[in-house]
Amino acid sequence: MADDKAVSRPMKFPYTFSAKIAQFPLKYYLKNQWIWKYYAIAVVLCIPVFKKISNLANSPENVAKWAEIRRKEAAEHHH
Numbered sequence: 001m002a003d004d005k006a007v008s009r010p011m012k013f014p015y016t017f018s019a020k021i022a023q024f025p026l027k028y029y030l031k032n033q034w035i036w037k038y039y040a041i042a043v044v045l046c047i048p049v050f051k052k053i054s055n056l057a058n059s060p061e062n063v064a065k066w067a068e069i070r071r072k073e074a075a076e077h078h079h
């Protein structure tokens with residue numbers, strides 16, 4: 001059993017999910033399709049924008065403003 005060699009040829013059709021993952025040509029797609037490169041660039045460029053929006057939305061002034069709006073809405077529903 002220990003000296004059995006691994007099968008060197010891939011399956012004609014990978015039936016299992018793990019076989020499909022093992023035979024997927026990821027390196028080829030990363031090298032030859034433009035979407036992967038631009039996706040990475042877009043993620044890097046968007047992170048500072050999303051961070052700025054998040055900081056503005058979660059600022060103490062904005063949190064207090066929304067708390068007041070929610071308090072007024074709750075008071076209107078109870079009258």
